[in-house]
Amino acid sequence: MTDLVVRRLLVDMEAPIARHWCAGDAFRSAFFNALSMSFPVGEQFFIDSVRDGFKALSPEQQERFRPDMQGFVGQEATHRRLHALYNGHLEKLGLSNLWEARIRRRMKLVQGEDVRHWLGITAANEHFTAIFADHLLHNADLLGDLDPRLATMWLWHAAEESEHKAVAFDLYKALGGSEEWRLKWMRRTTFFFLSDALRQTISNLRSDGTLWKWSTWKSGASFLFGQRGLLRQTLQPWRAYFRADFHPNQQDSSASVRWLAEHGDQFVPVGG
Numbered sequence: 014m015t016d017l018v019v020r021r022l023l024v025d026m027e028a029p030i031a032r033h034w035c036a037g038d039a040f041r042s043a044f045f046n047a048l049s050m051s052f053p054v055g056e057q058f059f060i061d062s063v064r065d066g067f068k069a070l071s072p073e074q075q076e077r078f079r080p081d082m083q084g085f086v087g088q089e090a091t092h093r094r095l096h097a098l099y100n101g102h103l104e105k106l107g108l109s110n111l112w113e114a115r116i117r118r119r120m121k122l123v124q125g126e127d128v129r130h131w132l133g134i135t136a137a138n139e140h141f142t143a144i145f146a147d148h149l150l151h152n153a154d155l156l157g158d159l160d161p162r163l164a165t166m167w168l169w170h171a172a173e174e175s176e177h178k179a180v181a182f183d184l185y186k187a188l189g190g191s192e193e194w195r196l197k198w199m200r201r202t203t204f205f206f207l208s209d210a211l212r213q214t215i216s217n218l219r220s221d222g223t224l225w226k227w228s229t230w231k232s233g234a235s236f237l238f239g240q241r242g243l244l245r246q247t248l249q250p251w252r253a254y255f256r257a258d259f260h261p262n263q264q265d266s267s268a269s270v271r272w273l274a275e276h277g278d279q280f281v282p283v284g285g
């Protein structure tokens with residue numbers, strides 16, 4: 014794997030966020046805002062899983078995994094920091110983060126469990142993030158141009174998710190994580206991720222006063238199920254996870270590589 018670079022993004026997160034920052038679209042704004050709400054606590058869980066998984070490796074394995082572990086932790090730590098600032102603006106818009114509390118409750122259920130369970134959950138979530146990220150990088154126009162700062166932030170996050178998508182998976186495998194649990198955690202993650210994302214999106218739309226507008230759901234249907242709909246286009250890569258010979262690197266990362274190469278003026282590498 015190539016070295017994971019930690020990048021400081023050159024965006025101003027002090028400026029407030031407009032209600033419908035995403036191309037003036039209520040549904041897409043609510044959906045992306047929902048995802049953002051899950052990141053600070055969710056990505057901390059991923060960091061803890063990878064750190065603890067790393068500690069459980071033999072010294073020789075640790076030598077091999079160290080750069081990946083450090084790159085992963087550095088990237089996710091940067092993501093959660095920026096999304097916490099982002100979420101602060103959402104709070105001022107009157108949106109309430111219900112997803113975070115649900116993640117915290119579930120985290121308690123796996124407290125003290127074997128680290129391979131934590132990594133199984135993290136690897137499944139990372140696959141989700143990676144396939145959504147790749148979809149976003151191929152459909153960047155959906156972010157609109159009302160707030161180029163947020164568009165950049167989402168694409169940078171997407172590019173790095175695609176970049177580090179194999180780290181948790183490789184650790185899970187290196188620690189002898191079973192196939193049975195790998196798939197079990199993916200089935201559970203799929204249920205929780207999709208239902209939580211939908212519930213939080215609905216809550217955001219309700220606070221927004223746009224939940225019952227025809228235009229909201231027309232846009233939502235097209236965004237999720239249309240010709241280049243998120244769920245329609247990620248079904249195939251999602252299913253790939255269930256193959257016995259699956260590895261995250263089998264999935265194309267060229268959109269991420271391209272975005273990072275073309276937007277070097279948007280960030281400063283802070284190490285790797």
Ligand SMILES: [Fe+2]
Pocket residue numbers: 056088089092093170174
């Ligand atoms: Fe992230």
Ligand SMILES: [Fe+2]
Pocket residue numbers: 059089139142174177
């Ligand atoms: Fe990630």
